[in-house]
Amino acid sequence: MKKMVFGAAVAAAVMAGLSGAAVAKDSYRFVIVPKVVHPWFDLVNDGAMEAAAYLKETAGVDVEVEYLAPQTASVVEQNQILERAIATRPDGIAIDLLDASANKPVLEEAQQAGVKLAAFDSVPPDGMVFTAIGNDFCEQAKLASERLVELLGGKGKVAIMQGVPTAPNHNIRYECHKEVFASYPDIELVAEGIDNDDIETAQKQAATIMQSNPDLGGWVACDAAGPIGIGQAIKEAGLEGKVQMVGLDNLPDMITLVEEGVADSSSSTRPQIQGFYSVMMLYDGANGIVTPKTVDTGILLISKDNLEGELR
Amino acid sequence: MKLKNIGFSTMQIGIVAIVLAALIAVSSLVSEYFASSYNMMIIARSLAFIGLVTTGQAMLMLLGELDISLGTIGGLCGVIAGMLMVNLGLNPFVSMLLAVMFGALFGLFNGLLVTGLGLHSLVLTIAMAGVYKGINLVLTKGVAITNIPEQVQFLGRGQVWGIPVPFIIMLVIALLITVIAHKSPFGRYIFAIGDNPPAARMLGIKTNRIRIMVFTLAGTLAALAGTLMVARLGTAQPSIGDSWVLPSIAAAVIGGVATTGGVGSPLGAILGAGIIGVIENIIVLYGVSPYWQGVISGVVVVLAISFDSISRRFLFGRH
Known part of the structure; x- marks a missing residue:
């Protein structure tokens, strides 16, 4: 089931690029806003950069990924980062919400400004609709x-x-x-x-x-x-x-x-895959493709038995 | 001496205003997004909260005092406001007013401890910051209070002619306090105490009473910032105010307020907060790596403080 979701997402993303949808552009800029400066989010950013390279290779578009991380896990600071990101009018913002209620007013401002949104490792605030990438x-x-x-x-x-x-x-x-x-x-x-x-x-x-x-x-x-x-x-x-x-x-x-x-x-969780699909969903959204409500990136129980080859 | 200080303040405010204007001009050239109305609004909104705390901190610094607990007072009073209006169901405006009064009480308590025990305000308020943060966590268990009534949210989120409401509130209060600082006997007493406490006492100024009043004022302003932030977020976050104190001191120093007391102006401090706000904004707009942001922001503040120190020596021969 999860593989089917991945497949559908990849197909949608590539189709958006290949079909040359009405609003297709040559270049895109997406912003990744994590909860805080943290090694886990660096892995998310790695995945996002991989997606940018993948889109360049498969669809021929230039995708710039900008990583803006709050210095502390404070929703006040995260909102400020978010506001400043909106001011630069990116094509999309993927965010790991620190507090859905407190993030909501700024996310609404982003939607009003026409900026596509995606949530990774978290879920959108009540009453807002955009793709959530993560696991259960x-x-x-x-x-x-x-x-x-x-x-x-x-x-x-x-x-x-x-x-x-x-x-x-x-x-x-x-x-x-x-x-x-x-x-x-x-x-x-x-x-x-x-x-x-x-x-x-x-x-x-x-x-x-x-x-x-x-x-x-x-x-x-x-x-x-x-x-x-x-x-x-x-x-x-x-x-x-x-x-x-x-x-x-x-x-x-x-x-x-x-x-x-x-x-x-x-x-x-799979932070790299979450970063990858965050960019893919934003890319689809920016091209007018309706994105799924959720993208499940799966869960892995890491133990000594399956350590070999696992992210080292 | 007093007249010289007030003259110095005017000159200093002029210099800081020129630096801020230059920074805005350069930022507008560096980033196409900087001068957009949305970006100006977010800078103003951000400045509103830190500006209130900076105004209180600047008044304390004019006395030669500091209050490290202002951020935690703001956070605690935000939580108190949230609990009063959500958990106890009180009228939300009354709740905010009561929370601000709690801030005044906390400031009064700090002032009484500093003057009564003869303790250094820096040391005492570091300890009190722990106390206020601890009470905050006891009350909330680290969990935000949600469902803040919508009727008060315009105080944090609303705009009047495109200007954020909290910024208007901050500006009115900062200007009022600037006038009080420079034009009233109370303000002159503050400058006199900050300049030379023994001389002020010899002149018959009740130095401890003035100190307590200014601590109370600073606590009130921090609480107002905290409750307005609750209205802005729509939730009472326990982390509100955690990052307010150091910028409030840096802003005051950049704005020409001497840490030794007796020199400066709350208005200069607000302009200093504006400089920090613009720097933080342009760093993000320009896409500086988050790992470098702290370094750049810190270096710019050090440069600004150095500029302040050097300009004093050249212009007034005073360190």
């Missing part, structure tokens, strides 16, 4: 929390590290982790931390939580920074193998934690 965040979270429950033999104390609580994707994962844990009577959720997508904060929170819960069985997280910080805290406390962790995403540090055995596995 709930499915991704459930894959991780179910795996943790399995590792613990269906019994024990667990903790969740939230990312940015107002970020829609982080919040969906958080709720779905809780839903899974609540379905097992012998699993007890004893602690929750908030790391605001910051590794150092995650490390501090995890260390404190593990000190106050010496019988903690394992961790799941809602963002990419969280499991890296948790892994550092586990290593510092010498709790490898005693406290289990199922991580999230495929940052190099996360992969290393899986290799080292600090994390059992990681339920991973």
Whole structure:
């Protein structure tokens, strides 16, 4: 099913280029606005650049990808970046929304200005329609929390590290982790931390939580920074193998934690593919092609068994 | 001395205004998008929030004080406004007013601690920033308060003749405070205390009372910025104000307000905030890599501050 979605998206994108749709141009400029300066989003940008090269090769158009990242995960700053991006009248903007409600007024300004929009790793605000590129965040979270429950033999104390609580994707994962844990009577959720997508904060929170819960069985997280910080805290406390962790995403540090055995596995999104399809959907939109409501980029459970060849 | 300072302020404001005008002219040449009406509007809107905080900070700096907690006061008062209108169902305008009054109370508290305990305002307000941020997180658990009533959102999002409402509010307040600073006895006391505190005391000026009043004013303005930002976003974000303090100090210094007190003007500080706003805007419009933006923005601020210091030495022989 996912492959079918990919195929349809690629076909639509290439058709837009090949068919020379009414508004086709020789060059396009798309802006990528992530949540914050962060290695995960660098991978998204890599994918976006790949799409630009692909479009040049297949459709012969010049696509400029501009990457504008807020310095901190603050919706105020993200809105300012977004406003400044709109002022440059790009053909499209792909954004990872920090807070759907707070981003909404500026996104509406973008649509009023005729700028095409796409959301990656997040979903559009209520009442707005544009393509969301990402995976099923709930499915991704459930894959991780179910795996943790399995590792613990269906019994024990667990903790969740939230990312940015107002970020829609982080919040969906958080709720779905809780839903899974609540379905097992012998699993007890004893602690929750908030790391605001910051590794150092995650490390501090995890260390404190593990000190106050010496019988903690394992961790799941809602963002990419969280499991890296948790892994550092586990290593510092010498709790490898005693406290289990199922991580999230495929940052190099996360992969290393899986290799080292600090994390059992990681339920991973595909940032490069999200970046790739963000540009493809914007390109289609800019050419008057109706784009799908969602593009599912899939989930991969990374473990020691399938590490070879996985993004290293 | 006082007359010399006021003359100096006028000269300084003139220089800063020329620098800002030159920056706008250069930016218009560098980027075709800079002079667009939409871009001017977003610069003005952005300046509104930081401008309010800068005005309060500048008044404190004229006294020789600083308040590092102004950003967190703004964030906390935004959250208080959100809780009052959403969780408690109070009239949204009354909620905003009450939240601004909370800001005044927090500022008053800072002032009382600084004067009562004889503590350095920089150190004390760093600690108080932690306290206000902590209360914010206790109240919100880091989660934004959504569903802010639409009737107050025009205060943050609305426009009058194409000018953002929060910018108009900021401009009126900044001009009013500038007039108070330069034309009222209260303002003259502030300059006198900032210039020479022992001399001010000998003249019979109640220095601690003035300090407390200015801390209260700064807290009020920060709270107003926080509540207006809530109206702008439509949600009360716990992170509001996190990035306001350093730009407010930098803007005041660029605008000619001396960190040692007694020299400068709130109006100059607003122009300084304008310079920072234009620099941040043009960096993004010009497509500078996000990894370089902080470096460039910082270097330009250092250059502007250096220019300020050098111009003082040459023009007035004063460091």
